[in-house]
Amino acid sequence: MGLVVRVGGFGFTAKMMNDQDLGFFANLLGVFIFILVIAYHYVLADPKYEGN
Amino acid sequence: MEVSEDQKKAASKSLQSAFGSAICFLTLLLIGVLAFSIRLFSVIKYESVIHEFDPYFNYRVTQFLIKNGIYDFWNWFDDRTWYPLGRVIGGTVYPGLTLTAGSLWWFLNSLNIPLSVETVCVFTAPIFSANASWATYLMTKEVKGTGAGLAAATFLAMVPSYISRSVAGSYDNEAVAIFALIFTFYLYIKTLNTGSLFYATLNALSYFYMVCSWGGYTFIINLIPMHVLLCIATGRYSSRLYVAYAPLVILGTLLAALVPVVGFNAVLTSEHFASFLVFIIIHVAALVSYVKGILTPQKFKVAMTLVVTIGMAVCVTAVAVLVAAVAASPTKGWSGRSLSLLDPTYASKYIPIIASVSEHQPPTWPSYFMDINVLAFLVPAGIIACFLPLSDASSFMILYIVTSAYFSGVMVRLMLVLAPAACIMSGIAISEIFHVLTRSIKFEKNKSSGNPSSAGDITTVGNSITQSNKRKSEKQSEDHNLKEISYQRPSKKSKRKEKENSETVLRRFKKEKRLLVLPLEVSIISVVLIVLLGGFYVRHCVWAAAEAYSAPSIVLTSRSQDGMHVFDDFREAYSWLSHNTDNEDKIASWWDYGYQTTAMANRTVIVDNNTWNNTHIATVGTAMSSPEKEAWTIFQSLDVKYVLVVFGGLIGYPSDDINKFLWMVRIGGGVFPHIKEADYLRDGQYRIDSQATPTMLNSLMYKLSYYRFIETDGKGIDRVRGTEIGKKYFKLTHFEEVFTTHHWMVRIYKLKSPKNRIRGKLKKAKSTNPTGNGRKTRVNPWH
Numbered sequence: 001m002g003l004v005v006r007v008g009g010f011g012f013t014a015k016m017m018n019d020q021d022l023g024f025f026a027n028l029l030g031v032f033i034f035i036l037v038i039a040y041h042y043v044l045a046d047p048k049y050e051g052n
Numbered sequence: 053m054e055v056s057e058d059q060k061k062a063a064s065k066s067l068q069s070a071f072g073s074a075i076c077f078l079t080l081l082l083i084g085v086l087a088f089s090i091r092l093f094s095v096i097k098y099e100s101v102i103h104e105f106d107p108y109f110n111y112r113v114t115q116f117l118i119k120n121g122i123y124d125f126w127n128w129f130d131d132r133t134w135y136p137l138g139r140v141i142g143g144t145v146y147p148g149l150t151l152t153a154g155s156l157w158w159f160l161n162s163l164n165i166p167l168s169v170e171t172v173c174v175f176t177a178p179i180f181s182a183n184a185s186w187a188t189y190l191m192t193k194e195v196k197g198t199g200a201g202l203a204a205a206t207f208l209a210m211v212p213s214y215i216s217r218s219v220a221g222s223y224d225n226e227a228v229a230i231f232a233l234i235f236t237f238y239l240y241i242k243t244l245n246t247g248s249l250f251y252a253t254l255n256a257l258s259y260f261y262m263v264c265s266w267g268g269y270t271f272i273i274n275l276i277p278m279h280v281l282l283c284i285a286t287g288r289y290s291s292r293l294y295v296a297y298a299p300l301v302i303l304g305t306l307l308a309a310l311v312p313v314v315g316f317n318a319v320l321t322s323e324h325f326a327s328f329l330v331f332i333i334i335h336v337a338a339l340v341s342y343v344k345g346i347l348t349p350q351k352f353k354v355a356m357t358l359v360v361t362i363g364m365a366v367c368v369t370a371v372a373v374l375v376a377a378v379a380a381s382p383t384k385g386w387s388g389r390s391l392s393l394l395d396p397t398y399a400s401k402y403i404p405i406i407a408s409v410s411e412h413q414p415p416t417w418p419s420y421f422m423d424i425n426v427l428a429f430l431v432p433a434g435i436i437a438c439f440l441p442l443s444d445a446s447s448f449m450i451l452y453i454v455t456s457a458y459f460s461g462v463m464v465r466l467m468l469v470l471a472p473a474a475c476i477m478s479g480i481a482i483s484e485i486f487h488v489l490t491r492s493i494k495f496e497k498n499k500s501s502g503n504p505s506s507a508g509d510i511t512t513v514g515n516s517i518t519q520s521n522k523r524k525s526e527k528q529s530e531d532h533n534l535k536e537i538s539y540q541r542p543s544k545k546s547k548r549k550e551k552e553n554s555e556t557v558l559r560r561f562k563k564e565k566r567l568l569v570l571p572l573e574v575s576i577i578s579v580v581l582i583v584l585l586g587g588f589y590v591r592h593c594v595w596a597a598a599e600a601y602s603a604p605s606i607v608l609t610s611r612s613q614d615g616m617h618v619f620d621d622f623r624e625a626y627s628w629l630s631h632n633t634d635n636e637d638k639i640a641s642w643w644d645y646g647y648q649t650t651a652m653a654n655r656t657v658i659v660d661n662n663t664w665n666n667t668h669i670a671t672v673g674t675a676m677s678s679p680e681k682e683a684w685t686i687f688q689s690l691d692v693k694y695v696l697v698v699f700g701g702l703i704g705y706p707s708d709d710i711n712k713f714l715w716m717v718r719i720g721g722g723v724f725p726h727i728k729e730a731d732y733l734r735d736g737q738y739r740i741d742s743q744a745t746p747t748m749l750n751s752l753m754y755k756l757s758y759y760r761f762i763e764t765d766g767k768g769i770d771r772v773r774g775t776e777i778g779k780k781y782f783k784l785t786h787f788e789e790v791f792t793t794h795h796w797m798v799r800i801y802k803l804k805s806p807k808n809r810i811r812g813k814l815k816k817a818k819s820t821n822p823t824g825n826g827r828k829t830r831v832n833p834w835h
Contacts, residue, residue: 030590047495
């Protein structure tokens with residue numbers, strides 16, 4: 001389900017986001033955030049000062 | 053050389069910290085975007101429309117507030133509902149949501165952004181979901197650190213349980229209340245950790261916002277005293293605890309009493325007594341702590357014996373007075389809702405209206421997996437992590453998850469309160485896992501790269517590490533230990549002394565602690581598997597948001613081979629009412645549709661979703677359960693002009709009035725004993741086919757639902773009940789059909805006018821009556 005919208009007078013058409021596009025975007029963003037959280041833990045992990 | 057080494061280390065540390073802050077900021081920004089965008093499925097799949105039933109009332113109230121201003125809003129008496137009783141809106145509504153959306157609309161309009169009230173109302177919930185995610189980050193950061201905070205915020209942004217009550221269009225109290233709940237808890241923990249009166253004051257103000265927003269504020273004012281009591285009982289009393297609790301009780305109660313719907317309930321109802329009781333107890337604990345400090349141990353023992361003896365006598369007297377004060381109330385001062393939470397069987401026994409609401413039923417086991425998914429088995433790991441080490445903040449979290457898990461088992465709608473606790477616990481668990489894995493990866497990487505600065509450190513502890521790998525003992529991170537020690541500091545003034553003590557303790561920790569390091573391959577595979585687990589969670593949450601929780605209820609859809617069909621019967625019916633009836637006409641229907649009728653059709657209704665008057669609802673229920681003539685008499689006495697029923701038998705819509713009919717009978721029969729549930733059941737079964745009882749077949753609800761239904765397919769097959777109806781050909785004597793929607797989902801009938809002349813039969817009945825007074829003893833109060 002989607003809608004084709006004509007934007008401007010130069011023959012440019014923009015397709016509005018449909019629910020499948022939003023689903024894909026949300027899935028991608030969710031996993032990316034998860035990876036960012038892991039990256040944060042990796043950056044701040046400091047084994048030198050732990051357990052010494 | 054040493055200086056430059058230290059400078060290099062310091063520079064590296066600050067770079068690490070800066071990079072970490074940048075990642076943290078970016079992650080929080082993206083979490084806000086995710087929390088907002090995942091809730092937009094309903095707008096994209098359907099339209100920007102208010103959902104369900106209660107949001108329509110909130111929308112109508114917001115419209116009134118914006119049009120008439122706050123003073124008229126406080127003093128608003130609504131005569132278009134609960135006719136002829138009316139409803140005092142200002143004194144019975146929680147104004148937080150309305151004032152929030154109204155303020156947002158006013159702010160946007162002052163910036164010349166002309167959004168309509170409906171648009172602001174539709175998008176209020178997604179905006180506050182992003183705020184709630186950030187509040188979760190702040191709260192978890194106070195408990196277990198920034199990493200846990202980010203993980204918890206990520207979970208909360210997408211948890212289906214919260215999405216179900218905060219999609220775009222779900223303009224209900226929970227949309228802002230959950231943010232207020234988490235933020236209040238955050239400020240409480242912040243005050244507990246810092247002992248700052250500034251945060252204590254903010255905590256009271258946040259609690260006030262929560263009281264304005266939702267009746268669930270009683271959860272806060274009971275959970276926090278429980279935690280304070282737990283801390284006192286486990287010997288964790290400190291001045292920080294006093295600063296965190298005492299101002300909240302005083303300021304919070306005073307502010308709560310300002311909200312009209314709460315008023316003096318803040319000091320009169322049993323829901324608030326726990327806070328006052330613990331207020332007394334904390335003062336006793338403070339006094340004991342002070343006296344202990346100034347007396348010798350022997351003198352303290354003597355003093356304690358004396359005080360306990362006198363104190364017990366005073367306590368017993370006080371409790372006796374309290375019990376006598378509340379014993380006069382049949383519910384012992386508790387509201388019906390609170391009692392139904394404390395005793396899950398209470399509502400079904402005494403308050404059928406509460407028991408009849410579908411979201412008040414206990415949840416099934418699969419609904420836990422549907423609503424919190426992966427978090428369900430991360431929560432126990434989080435609870436264990438909270439014990440290692442146990443702090444005031446982590447003990448609060450344990451209490452929160454335990455109590456919310458209990459209440460979620462009583463009522464399915466309280467899964468919403470469980471969701472933040474589950475997200476925080478899961479965030480803590482996941483963060484602990486990531487700490488170990490990322491540390492192992494970095495450690496193994498440093499070892500394999502042969503880093504000289506780290507090699508020295510590694511060799512000095514090489515033996516202990518080897519031993520720990522073999523024994524796999526418990527690990528303690530430096531951050532957590534330092535945090536634990538810092539949160540045990542009593543005040544800022546003794547900071548230096550405490551710092552020296554903490555360093556001594558830290559050195560001891562360093563000697564006793566062992567480092568748990570996993571092999572590189574194991575760590576990497578574990579990280580990949582956890583990302584996969586996270587991927588499953590994300591996928592489930594997006595599916596739940598898109599398919600399960602985005603339906604607006606007012607518009608239904610179905611997919612078939614021909615494509616998608618849209619059932620817009622509700623709005624069709626309300627539109628018909630709005631255009632074809634007079635402004636002063638009264639509409640009778642079951643209470644479910646009251647809010648929508650007043651908001652969309654702009655007509656006066658008899659009962660609505662507020663369900664504050666059980667007798668009035670029972671009157672409507674009795675009318676629906678009675679034969680046509682008696683029902684007409686009841687509606688005539690209420691000045692009703694039109695009756696609206698919802699019927700799903702043609703298209704297979706299961707939430708219609710025929711399926712709700714038994715509740716009408718029960719609620720009606722609870723007040724008017726001539727309505728008996730057994731009369732509507734055949735051998736204990738609820739039937740509408742040829743085996744249905746005569747009482748059922750003659751009831752108004754049956755007749756209004758199935759009138760002319762035989763004309764649809766010639767057989768009268770009800771697609772919801774899956775059977776042919778019992779009575780197929782009948783006429784209505786006291787009602788006339790005026791409108792039926794396209795898919796027969798909503799049917800509107802008009803009451804026929806009363807006859808003008810008295811018929812001969814009535815004169816004969818009067819003349820043959822031996823008493824001559826024209827009356828006979830009747831059970832039905834409307835005869």
